[in-house]
Amino acid sequence: MPTKIALSEPEENSVAKFANQILEDGITKSASDIHFEPYENHSRIRFRIDGILYEQAKVEKALTPRLNTRLKIMAGLNIAEKRLPQDGRFTFHNPQKQKYDCRISSCPTMFGEKIVIRILNSKNSVLSIEQLGLDIDQQKIFQEKIFAPQGMILVTGPTGSGKTVTLYTALNQLNSANKNISTAEDPVEIILPGINQVEINHKIGLTFASALKAFLRQDPDIIMLGEIRDLETAQIAIQAAHTGHLVLATLHTNNRAESINRLLNMGVKAYNIATSLTLIIAQRLVRKLCKHCLGQNLETGCTYCQDGYSGRLGIFELLPITKTISKLIFENASTLAIEKEAQLIGMETLKQIALKKAKLGLTNSAEINRVIE
Numbered sequence: 001m002p003t004k005i006a007l008s009e010p011e012e013n014s015v016a017k018f019a020n021q022i023l024e025d026g027i028t029k030s031a032s033d034i035h036f037e038p039y040e041n042h043s044r045i046r047f048r049i050d051g052i053l054y055e056q057a058k059v060e061k062a063l064t065p066r067l068n069t070r071l072k073i074m075a076g077l078n079i080a081e082k083r084l085p086q087d088g089r090f091t092f093h094n095p096q097k098q099k100y101d102c103r104i105s106s107c108p109t110m111f112g113e114k115i116v117i118r119i120l121n122s123k124n125s126v127l128s129i130e131q132l133g134l135d136i137d138q139q140k141i142f143q144e145k146i147f148a149p150q151g152m153i154l155v156t157g158p159t160g161s162g163k164t165v166t167l168y169t170a171l172n173q174l175n176s177a178n179k180n181i182s183t184a185e186d187p188v189e190i191i192l193p194g195i196n197q198v199e200i201n202h203k204i205g206l207t208f209a210s211a212l213k214a215f216l217r218q219d220p221d222i223i224m225l226g227e228i229r230d231l232e233t234a235q236i237a238i239q240a241a242h243t244g245h246l247v248l249a250t251l252h253t254n255n256r257a258e259s260i261n262r263l264l265n266m267g268v269k270a271y272n273i274a275t276s277l278t279l280i281i282a283q284r285l286v287r288k289l290c291k292h293c294l295g296q297n298l299e300t301g302c303t304y305c306q307d308g309y310s311g312r313l314g315i316f317e318l319l320p321i322t323k324t325i326s327k328l329i330f331e332n333a334s335t336l337a338i339e340k341e342a343q344l345i346g347m348e349t350l351k352q353i354a355l356k357k358a359k360l361g362l363t364n365s366a367e368i369n370r371v372i373e
Contacts, residue, residue, distance in 0.1 A: 015063070019070045020092075023102070025056070026119055027094050030311075034119070036071070038064050038112035050287045050312050051160060068106070068113050075104040083108055087187075092119075103187065120189050127169045133314030135353070137346075141279065141320050146170045146248075151278035152241040154228075156251045156259045162285045162314055163250045164189055167224055170248060171195060174222055183224040184211035200226070208233045216240060225249040231267040238268065241276040254373065255350065256282040256319035256342065257335040264332075274329040280319040284350055284371050285312040286363045295364060313362055315372070317350045 022045060026034045031047035043059040059067065072079050075088030086106045093099055101120040106113045129139050145153055153170075155163045168190060175181060175194050183192075186200035186208070198211045208225055209232040215223050216236070227250050228234050241247045253259045259280050263273050289295030290305035298308040319325070319342050328338050343349070348356075354368045 015066045015070045018063075019067060019074070022057075023092050023100075023117070023119075024094050026117075027092075027098075027100060029306075031119060034117045036064075036067065036115040036117075038109060038114060040111055043067075043112075049306050050309055051285060052287075052306070054306060064112055068115055071104060071115050071117070072106065075102075077104070077106065082113055089187075101190065103189075127165060129169060129173065132166060132169055132316075134316055135356075138316055138318050141318055142170075142281075143173075145279040145320065146174060146246070148246060148278060150241060150244050150246055152237060152247045152249065152276045153279045153281070154249055154251050154259050154277065155281045155283065156253045156256065157283045158252065158254070160285070161283050162312075163283065164226075166281065166283060166314070167248055167250065168192065171222070171224060174246075179221045180219055181222040181224070182215045182218070182220050183226070184208050184215070185224075185226040209236055212236045212240070216245075220245055222246045222248070227251070228263075228266075234263060234266050234268050235272075238272045238276040242272075253282070255339075256280040256317050256347075257338045259319075260329055260338065261335055270330055270332050274321075274326045277321045277326075277329075279321065282317045282319075282350060284315045284354075286315055286354060286357070286367045286371050287311070288313050288362055289364060294361075298366075309367070313357060315350055315354045315357065317353060318347055320345075320347070 022034060026047050029047055029049055031049050033048040035046040035053065037044045037046065042061055043064040044055060045057045045059060046053045046055050069079050075090045077086045077088045085108070087104065089101065089103045091099055092102050103118040103120065105116050129142060134142055145151070155166050157163055171181060171183070171192060175192065182196040182198065184198045184200060188197045188199045191197065200206055200208060200211065208227065208229065212223065212225065212233060213236060223240055223245055225233065225237060225247070228237060237247050237249060251259050251262055253262045260273060264270060287309035288311045290302060290308055290310040292304040293302040293308060295308040301307045304310055322345060325338060325341055328341060350372050351368070354363070354372055357363050358365055358368060
């Protein structure tokens with residue numbers, strides 16, 4: 001049940017302490033995002049934990065502008081500008097001296113500025129391949145394709161499905177002194193030492209396409225694109241994959257086979273897709289059953305969880321581009337035909353993989369149905 005919060009101390013020091021306490025609470029509860037939302041008579045604070053928003057507190061309306069000002073100062077934003085959206089970032093240290101990178105976004109609403117803070121923990125954003133959630137056969141395919149000298153690997157899924165973590169995990173495996181690795185991201189979420197990371201800035205014309213063109217003039221071995229959004233970016237990325245570079249990128253589609261349709265709809269030629277793609281990964285994140293209460297408290301949770309769940313688990317379906325699948329792409333075969341061939345070569349669907357995890361007691365059917373269509 002959310003608590004009602006009102007600060008009696010007029011000093012700005014009390015607001016700073018309150019802002020820090022909210023951040024500390026969010027980190028303690030493993031929140032990925034903190035939402036500060038103004039309404040007519042009060043403000044609401046919510047934490048996104050394991051992909052679900054939970055209300056944490058209600059704040060008196062009079063405190064909201066002071067709290068927003070404090071958060072904007074922490075990120076170096078313009079505190080006088082309240083009519084336009086702003087974005088920034090800051091570093092926060094909790095009492096245990098652990099460092100967290102925080103992204104902040106402000107947006108004007110009817111009753112004041114809404115502020116959302118994303119908490120980024122580099123320890124959780126770069127995993128071992130085993131920790132991602134891939135099964136043994138999937139791990140072998142993943143390793144084989146990311147260590148190939150050239151080609152394109154696509155990671156697909158909706159926002160919040162863990163695509164960035166998968167890409168960072170691959171880059172962490174590939175990162176070495178004899179590789180020139182460059183990334184274009186919007187925004188850069190985690191700093192990866194030894195990798196050249198570029199943050200996209202559309203206001204000044206620094207797009208995915210322009211960054212990619214610059215990378216190709218700087219003798220790259222591996223390129224990572226935060227997202228392929230348009231035909232120009234797709235064409236340059238495919239050209240790079242054809243000319244001896246390994247290209248990793250994300251795409252917004254629901255499953256592996258639909259990724260091919262997405263590229264075709266952008267205007268990419270079927271021949272170029274068939275000859276450049278080496279692997280498509282579709283993924284989702286499902287909540288794990290709490291190991292302490294074993295998911296028995298699905299309404300209230302226990303001391304260690306929210307509603308019987310604690311943490312999330314990656315669910316993956318892979319589509320390695322075999323000669324047969326490449327031929328199907330070249331012939332403009334239907335999504336259904338490509339999906340059928342994927343299953344013939346033993347590539348299970350997201351639902352099939354998820355049900356296996358449920359049988360192991362890691363999640364349940366309700367969570368699978370919530371996340372996977």
